[in-house]
Amino acid sequence: MLKPLILTAALSSSIGALAAPTINNQQVEQQKNCFSGRFETYAIWRGMIENKIKRRVTEPQKIAQRMKVFDERFGEEQFNAFKDKLNCTNFKYKVDGNDVWGYVIKPKGSVQLLPTLIYNRGGNGNFGSVVFGAMMANLFPIAEQGFVIIGSQYRGTFSKDDNLDQFGGEDVNDVLALLDLIPHVNGADTNRIGMFGASRGGMQTHLAAKQTSKIKAIATIAGSADLKAGLEIRANMEKVYKNRIPNYAQNKDQELAIRSVLNWVDTLPKDRPILLIHGEKDKRVSATHSENLAAALKKHKVPHKLVLYPEDNHFLERSKSQADAEIVSWFKAHL
Template identity: 55%
Template sequence: MKEFIFFFSISIIAFSSCASTLIEHGRVVNERNCFSWVFSDYDLWRNQMEKKFKKKSKLEITVNRKLAWFDSNFGKEKYEQFKRDLDCSTFDYEVDSILVKGYVIKPKQAKKDLPVLVYNRGGNGNYGRVVFGSMMQNLFPIANEGFIIIGSQYRGTLTQSDTLDEFGGKDIEDVAALFDFIPSIKGADFNRVGMYGASRGGMQTHLVAKQVNNLKAIATIAGSTDLTKGLTYRPAMEKVYKKRIPNYQTNKQIELDKRSVLKWVDKLSSDIPILLLHGTNDKRVSVKHSKDFANALAKHNVPHKLILYANDNHGLVKNKAAANKEIVRWFKQHL
């Protein structure tokens, strides 16, 4: 059901016509307010979702169950608070002659320049794209604690063809480009920048960290750290690798090692502390990824903290609020 909501959200946000300017940069175009069209009013959003639920199912009990899920995950009070306290825009920017989509979230009433977090999403292609619903659940609560958040959807996402995503290949440049925009965000402190990512976004985070110079701290949620070993935990991921990673068939090991931070952990900076969050019942990215990485970080004297959530899943749904607090605490400590 979540995927249904998020898919519908995408079709709506793409038609937003309410202009917004949070980034004053020549490469940033088509900036639009996240809180517009159906998202301009909570009841309008909820009513639209109810119509969609009814169209999908004629059973009242099913519709009511879906609406109950919607209310428990979002809710009018939460929506109104975020709309009051946060500015949010989607935008386009060009990388390698490709128009990439991004987003920025910023507290409204900050009295001083704020630290910036670059967020790297999970998934691949259109799967896992960041839409309004996922912003409300995963990003708004953290931004509301005093952070500016900026992120990329990665090349090809939110287009009719999502074949451009190379799963840690050229799409890394899409994230690195965001660092050029940070000084153009009014109220952003370019000297206090952190980066975090979930699932595939953990891999992205470490790859981008190799290219930028002003990063102060990192956090990952259920991050993949060894793609080769990960195939023994979840063989089905090879379908994604074959589809996404260039030259995978002929250079499999080389390409997987490039994307596996455990293979070059000795190259990590001891000046960038790393927070690792993982659920012990994660069926998508085994908790062994974070455990093995923590052991390697200790061996190479890289400051880090590992937090495991017992019996929780890939999305940390049982401990979402606690995980958000850990992320906020980590970056407030190190930025």
């Protein structure tokens, strides 16, 4: 994951220009190429970022420093390589009467069906949305290893109805609806479907997988497993819960328990392996979430693997390539 400074590169502009259909389904609208508009070339994208920084920062040295960080995290050579190797499409679909944005990323030119991964983003509302920078940092490196990746931005994102996100409520339907679209994605293997998520997306992953038998393996990165315990470490998350979760004031304990997989580990299937990845210096979602969940999974004989990075944070800035390799290896082994 990357810090919000980079991820908020431009919400609406990440939608791109019209592309040839990647999903052959009449319920899917406005399929658009990710590599278009402000993201057609690295130079255009970089110029947009630089202009945005200049509107906030006046000192040339600080501007140069921020652009250096951008170039180090992304880079023109890497951008062009991904553009050559991958198809990336943003699309709109309907869930419960709501317009929801999603995306599909897959290797170009594959002649065989590829395992499919549903990715669940973190954040809430527009914060944490999967804009182009997030795709390039977190999803392109995995997709190029031979996976179709499909994900939801969750209802309300990129719209005026930002309050539609219930943080693990009805928005979970936006994830489950992707299962109906996968059979219509060219090149996606419907018999090999996995799911992974980061931060809040870890919670979303467990909530969605709980309602289907189609998911064969799971991975979470810095995932939330016990929301109530998490408030003891990061109390300001209660503002998010109050704003997002329906009836939170009246049913706080119940609503947090529903969203916390640690409370219902005994219901998890014994044939769906779970990978848990966490940085031990994570100050947003403590590594104890994954450690405690791993202990519970062991107790209930649910196959799993816990990977901790002692010197890393919520965004896995030091261990990104290692974490990606773990994810790729996990799903190749279990799908």
